Amino acid sequence: LAKTTQPISMDSYEGQEVNITCSHNNIATNDYITWYQQFPSQGPRFIIQGYKTKVTNEVASLFIPADRKSSTLSLPRVSLSDTAVYYCLVGGSNYQLIWGAGTKLIIKP
Amino acid sequence: DAGVIQSPRHEVTEMGQEVTLRCKPISGHNSLFWYRQTMMRGLELLIYFNNNVPIDDSGMPEDRFSAKMPNASFSTLKIQPSEPRDSAVYFCASRIKAGSGTEAFFGQGTRLTVV
Numbered sequence: 001l002a003k004t005t006q007p008i009s010m011d012s013y014e015g016q017e018v019n020i021t022c023s024h025n026n027i028a029t030n031d032y033i034t035w036y037q038q039f040p041s042q043g044p045r046f047i048i049q050g051y052k053t054k055v056t057n058e059v060a061s062l063f064i065p066a067d068r069k070s071s072t073l074s075l076p077r078v079s080l081s082d083t084a085v086y087y088c089l090v091g092g093s094n095y096q097l098i099w100g101a102g103t104k105l106i107i108k109p
Numbered sequence: 110d111a112g113v114i115q116s117p118r119h120e121v122t123e124m125g126q127e128v129t130l131r132c133k134p135i136s137g138h139n140s141l142f143w144y145r146q147t148m149m150r151g152l153e154l155l156i157y158f159n160n161n162v163p164i165d166d167s168g169m170p171e172d173r174f175s176a177k178m179p180n181a182s183f184s185t186l187k188i189q190p191s192e193p194r195d196s197a198v199y200f201c202a203s204r205i206k207a208g209s210g211t212e213a214f215f216g217q218g219t220r221l222t223v224v
Contacts, residue, residue: 041217043200043215043216043217044200044215049212097154099151099152099154
């Protein structure tokens with residue numbers, strides 16, 4: 001099962017773009033890359049998922065280089081409400097998703 | 110749909126007592142997961158059901174833990190007897206299917222405190 005490595009914490013300011021990079025050197029051919037967001041006292045919430053290149057939705061973009069050994073979650077113009085823990089997960093055709101410690105993102109005014 | 114519904118939201122019990130956590134997955138989802146989250150160990154997968162059948166329970170800590178899914182709309186996680194080290198937030202999640210490309214939807218969790 002592919003493991004991921006991401007920064008333990010990050011700080012940024014309101015209105016800035018935030019990029020969180022995740023390393024997954026052992027990603028398998030059929031693995032997708034998925035990012036979740038978790039607020040205190042809530043369950044994780046799906047943000048975005050991709051397989052290669054770039055994926056964009058209404059809340060974030062996900063950049064995946066050709067070798068797929070890393071990925072970058074990009075949050076445009078963050079606000080205080082984006083303060084949360086962000087998890088990068090890699091999973092394939094089976095059910096297993098390995099949850100790391102995540103990145104604690106703190107947005108300052 | 111109301112999402113994944115867990116009950117109770119909070120549970121405080123004494124060591125040695127039986128605890129039952131409940132989960133109603135999203136209608137139409139055929140995969141259900143029970144997770145446990147603590148500060149020390151993060152999110153851990155306890156057990157996974159597919160079409161109401163337990164597929165992998167290797168994450169269940171010990172025999173004190175058991176889980177059932179009698180039908181597609183209900184699952185329980187039982188701890189008997191409970192111990193203080195079982196204190197954690199327990200999450201239930203469901204997916205349309207277990208394969209890649211599908212997102213998991215989590216409930217609000219049950220915060221269990223064993224004193």
